[in-house]
Amino acid sequence: MLEIQGVTKKFKQHTAVHQLSLNVSEGEVFALLGPNGAGKTTTLNMILGFEKPDEGSISVDGYTVTENLKEVRKRLAFIPENVQLYPHLSGKENLAYFSQLAGINYSQDQLQSLLLEAGLQEKAHDSPISTYSKGMRQKVGVAIAYSKKAKLLLLDEPASGLDPLSSAELSQLVRKVASQGATVLMVSHDLFRVKETADRVGIFKNGELKKIVNASEVTANDLELIYQGIVE
């Protein structure tokens, strides 16, 4: 579904990503873990088409990012750490607006179902976003992903700044999205959350994918030791 082949990205003399190859399949949650400056966000930016690889190629659902960006963007949804929404509009109005941008007009009932599916309680649907917590805004982000039937969900530090309950809830939501067939690539610094959420974890250092770990085969402590062994 997501195929990254031999990708290198340099900023002047500095290599941010070096010879990255990675395939993430349909329904899989893959987490990128690594210290600051390891190249995780640069990788996401190349998938989103914001940065162009110097070498190699990236394709989503068979469409190459550099050649078919429009088709790629139709299939993906990006949830940054802080989901940007219109603060004076409600969750439902934001969802209506963003799904219209993606070319779909939903009825009020459909908008409500999408927000419920993303875990946003009904009483919040008509309140302005300015009253929402960070976790609630992320749920609207997930509802937007649902609304455009995104096949690939990219998340950058989704759990950062969330309280433990909201963070656990987001993990469950990510698992649910994947169980419904979407592919998920998430960047995180939260080793324990990553262990709970991802099927596979890739450890990045200095722009290189040093190791891939199957999350079900390790404990969180094992993962921490593996991470420390690579990064320190």
Ligand SMILES: Nc1ncnc2c1ncn2[C@@H]1O[C@H](COP(=O)(O)OP(=O)(O)OP(=O)(O)O)[C@@H](O)[C@H]1O
């Ligand atoms: N637009 C840019 N111009 C120059 N250098 C950049 C640019 N974007 C990223 N870099 C550099 O590339 C390297 C990788 O950065 P990147 O943001 O991908 O790391 P990261 O793993 O996402 O880090 P963090 O965990 O801090 O978000 C860093 O050394 C960074 O300074």
